[in-house]
Amino acid sequence: MPATLREHVPSPLDTASDLTLADRAADGDVRAFEVIVRRYGPLMRVYAARVLGSNDEMDDVVQESFITAWQQLSTLEDGGAVKSWLMRIVSRKSIDRLRARRQHADIDLTEPAAPEHQSPHRLAEAESQTEALSRALVDLPEDQRRCWTLRELAECSYGEIAEELELPVSTVRGLLARARKTLLREMEEWR
Amino acid sequence: MTSPDEPFVAFDLDTADRELTHLVGHTIEELSDYLDRNRTPADPTIDDSPQCQIALRSLQRLRGVQRSLLSSDVERESERSDGWVRSILQNINLEARSGRDIPIAHPSPTARLVVTEGAVRGLLRATGDGIENIIVGRCRLDGDVTAPGTPITIRVDAAVCQGENIPAKAQALRQSLYAALAQHTDLTIAAIDITVRDLYLRPATPPSETEQR
Numbered sequence: 001m002p003a004t005l006r007e008h009v010p011s012p013l014d015t016a017s018d019l020t021l022a023d024r025a026a027d028g029d030v031r032a033f034e035v036i037v038r039r040y041g042p043l044m045r046v047y048a049a050r051v052l053g054s055n056d057e058m059d060d061v062v063q064e065s066f067i068t069a070w071q072q073l074s075t076l077e078d079g080g081a082v083k084s085w086l087m088r089i090v091s092r093k094s095i096d097r098l099r100a101r102r103q104h105a106d107i108d109l110t111e112p113a114a115p116e117h118q119s120p121h122r123l124a125e126a127e128s129q130t131e132a133l134s135r136a137l138v139d140l141p142e143d144q145r146r147c148w149t150l151r152e153l154a155e156c157s158y159g160e161i162a163e164e165l166e167l168p169v170s171t172v173r174g175l176l177a178r179a180r181k182t183l184l185r186e187m188e189e190w191r
Numbered sequence: 192m193t194s195p196d197e198p199f200v201a202f203d204l205d206t207a208d209r210e211l212t213h214l215v216g217h218t219i220e221e222l223s224d225y226l227d228r229n230r231t232p233a234d235p236t237i238d239d240s241p242q243c244q245i246a247l248r249s250l251q252r253l254r255g256v257q258r259s260l261l262s263s264d265v266e267r268e269s270e271r272s273d274g275w276v277r278s279i280l281q282n283i284n285l286e287a288r289s290g291r292d293i294p295i296a297h298p299s300p301t302a303r304l305v306v307t308e309g310a311v312r313g314l315l316r317a318t319g320d321g322i323e324n325i326i327v328g329r330c331r332l333d334g335d336v337t338a339p340g341t342p343i344t345i346r347v348d349a350a351v352c353q354g355e356n357i358p359a360k361a362q363a364l365r366q367s368l369y370a371a372l373a374q375h376t377d378l379t380i381a382a383i384d385i386t387v388r389d390l391y392l393r394p395a396t397p398p399s400e401t402e403q404r
Contacts, residue, residue: 012320012326015391016326016350017391019350019389020388024316027312027316027329028289030280030283037279046265046268063278066283067279067283071287130263176220177220180220
């Protein structure tokens, strides 16, 4: 049975806390779930696009994430932690997507070749810093980008990232350090 | 602000040895963690090293750019049409939350009427939503609701709008919940426990009653 769709009208639920909304949604309240979708959906879309390196599959990944979240909300012990819980779901779905893509292409599971560094001055002076960073992120090797997005966008701890990516914490730290150095270098070149 | 000709040697340090040498025994990773901790406890070997300070400034600058990239990305996504929200809501399965079947008495011996637990929780929420400045959160029906006559304790979490009198709001909610349950169910209510777990801010533009109804 599909949810009844209505125009979005302002409601006291819009300012309710994550805890209240997650508890209501876990009890079956679609309106509360809708407020959660509006509150964190945009961040999840940005996150998925960054991990996947494209916008093509973002809609599917975010939709799948929210459907899973709806099904599993009753297992979430602290409704106040719904944001990080959602970020972990979307990161898992994004990573599954990457794995599927790689298997499809029959490519080695370890690491795709990093794109050759192009002209150091390819970033036009007029480009804003955020655009420069955005490009630098796209150019990062996939495993570094995944660690970076989990750390900086999903605000996961090193331990959580290691668990998500099934890597030793020391490897995660190394990948993050490499990602940061690359980004710092790129930003300096832009400067 | 760093001067334009300030060297940024720290980030050309591709080998661990060079990194440690230039950052007086530290690494970019350590400096990044140091920033995460808001530079506490203070580490003089970092604070007194010009090279580390240059690296810290660059890391901070990168974070600033990260933040503005994220907020412009999120803003762009927030302004998109509602299509994706609708698509998600159309694809969730509402029946997953129906819970236990609660019998309702009927004069005919062959009729079997039930109301689902999920519907009763919906009734409790809707009743709460009819009262201003209180929002019902999680609802639990404790006791065997499938056996008529069993005393049931209703446990309700609620959030109250800041500035409201909490006991008065809770009492108003309790009375309304008793009335709604009596009208729509055959449950034997032993008690209604209300726990105010949360406060929330008044919505910026409260919707007017006439527009809502």
